[in-house]
Amino acid sequence: MRHIAIVGSGPAGYYTAEAAVKKWGEDARIDVFDKLPVPFGLIRTGVAPDHQSIKAVARRYEKTAIGDTVRFVGNVAVGEDITIAELGELYDAVVLATGAPVDRALPIAGAEADNVIGSAAFVGWYNGHPEFAALGPQLSGKHAVVIGMGNVALDVARILAKTASEFAGSDIVTHALDTLRTSSIETITILGRRGPHQIMMTPKELGELLHLERARPRVDEADLPPVDDDAVLEPGQRKSVTLLREFAALPAEAAEEKPLTIAFDFYASPQAILSDDGKVAGVEVERTTIEAGRAVGTGETYRLPADLVVTCIGYQTSPIPGVPFDERAGRFANDEGRIGPGLYCVGWAKRGPSGTIGTNRPDGYAVIDVVDADIGAGSDRAGRDGFDQLARERELDVVTFRDWQKIEEAEIAAARAGAPREKFVDIASMIAARGE
Numbered sequence: 487m488r489h490i491a492i493v494g495s496g497p498a499g500y501y502t503a504e505a506a507v508k509k510w511g512e513d514a515r516i517d518v519f520d521k522l523p524v525p526f527g528l529i530r531t532g533v534a535p536d537h538q539s540i541k542a543v544a545r546r547y548e549k550t551a552i553g554d555t556v557r558f559v560g561n562v563a564v565g566e567d568i569t570i571a572e573l574g575e576l577y578d579a580v581v582l583a584t585g586a587p588v589d590r591a592l593p594i595a596g597a598e599a600d601n602v603i604g605s606a607a608f609v610g611w612y613n614g615h616p617e618f619a620a621l622g623p624q625l626s627g628k629h630a631v632v633i634g635m636g637n638v639a640l641d642v643a644r645i646l647a648k649t650a651s652e653f654a655g656s657d658i659v660t661h662a663l664d665t666l667r668t669s670s671i672e673t674i675t676i677l678g679r680r681g682p683h684q685i686m687m688t689p690k691e692l693g694e695l696l697h698l699e700r701a702r703p704r705v706d707e708a709d710l711p712p713v714d715d716d717a718v719l720e721p722g723q724r725k726s727v728t729l730l731r732e733f734a735a736l737p738a739e740a741a742e743e744k745p746l747t748i749a750f751d752f753y754a755s756p757q758a759i760l761s762d763d764g765k766v767a768g769v770e771v772e773r774t775t776i777e778a779g780r781a782v783g784t785g786e787t788y789r790l791p792a793d794l795v796v797t798c799i800g801y802q803t804s805p806i807p808g809v810p811f812d813e814r815a816g817r818f819a820n821d822e823g824r825i826g827p828g829l830y831c832v833g834w835a836k837r838g839p840s841g842t843i844g845t846n847r848p849d850g851y852a853v854i855d856v857v858d859a860d861i862g863a864g865s866d867r868a869g870r871d872g873f874d875q876l877a878r879e880r881e882l883d884v885v886t887f888r889d890w891q892k893i894e895e896a897e898i899a900a901a902r903a904g905a906p907r908e909k910f911v912d913i914a915s916m917i918a919a920r921g922e
Contacts, residue, residue, distance in 0.1 A: 489869025496527020498833025627793020
């Protein structure tokens with residue numbers, strides 16, 4: 487019997503569990519650990535609440551989670567409740583699928599000002615993550631600046647721009663919806679160091695900006711390269727740039743019909759956050775030019791007003807005591823997923839925050855091939871029974887997948903009209919909802 491511990495119950499974790507089941511069938515026992523009492527990680531707390539079709543992939547993970555082969559072990563913090571070394575003694579292999587839940591720091595002066603928020607925190611706030619539910623961003627000013635040119639920046643801008651009615655059918659949490667309902671923001675500037683040909687935004691997410699009730703996208707035509715230059719782009723990127731061209735061509739009357747503007751500011755590198763009495767008041771920006779694909783400052787600077795700044799400049803993995811960590815890359819140090827004897831990583835914890843949710847599937851299958859080559863038929867380690875004994879000794883309050891199903895039932899029952907659920911946003915409420 488092979489005993490496998492997977493740390494993290496998001497897409498990378500459950501695709502790895504799925505791969506283990508397909509590889510070994512009943513000749514394995516796989517325990518999927520999560521520090522939260524609820525599974526699915528990024529699907530629950532990272533994917534935008536108005537993208538329910540993407541969240542539906544969790545139903546696939548449920549098929550893996552139901553049964554005796556794979557077990558969800560929620561409300562257990564690896565590194566605190568149990569160490570990596572202890573897991574390594576109990577299981578034949580430990581696979582870290584912890585993702586990249588921490589914002590990369592914005593390395594400029596003034597970044598500590600009030601109402602300058604990282605995207606992990608901001609997204610966690612409107613998605614009801616217990617760590618960020620009390621964030622309380624201030625939306626009483628007129629100007630928001632979103633730093634970054636990827637889909638996360640688009641998600642943040644779109645959520646800030648939507649009316650309350652546009653959240654029908656979403657699972658945005660009530661505390662966020664109430665705050666957004668009273669927002670005074672009139673301009674959202676998306677700031678990027680490079681140009682349109684270097685954006686990481688995908689056509690679907692960009693296209694959504696054309697269908698917002700009260701907001702319109704704006705691109706300065708002078709920022710767009712010659713149309714013929716688009717020919718060198720791969721098809722998806724070309725579609726994205728075509729949409730930017732469409733934004734630039736929108737008639738001036740659109741500003742009268744839709745009072746909120748989402749402005750794309752290209753070739754713009756933030757140099758400092760300006761504050762007034764400790765709260766953000768603006769962003770000092772340097773104009774850039776592209777040389778050999780890199781943004782180079784020109785020395786020309788200007789100031790953008792900003793009452794809220796959200797930084798969407800990337801994520802990094804949280805270090806775990808006893809696990810080698812690549813500080814520069816912001817992920818665990820590994821060789822094709824192998825960290826050391828019996829210890830592996832997968833997904834963003836392995837490769838950094840890149841790719842889509844689906845990218846984690848081949849990643850999970852690949853790491854199980856590596857594990858299989860290393861552990862063979864397994865050993866006589868205690869595995870699941872050994873962990874259960876340790877959990878009893880330490881009085882850990884483990885949440886099972888059956889418990890999660892009860893929590894989910896309670897969230898569905900508490901949903902406001904038109905919403906699929908109302909998430910519990912604190913751990914105590916989650917645990918209470920499972921009943922006895």
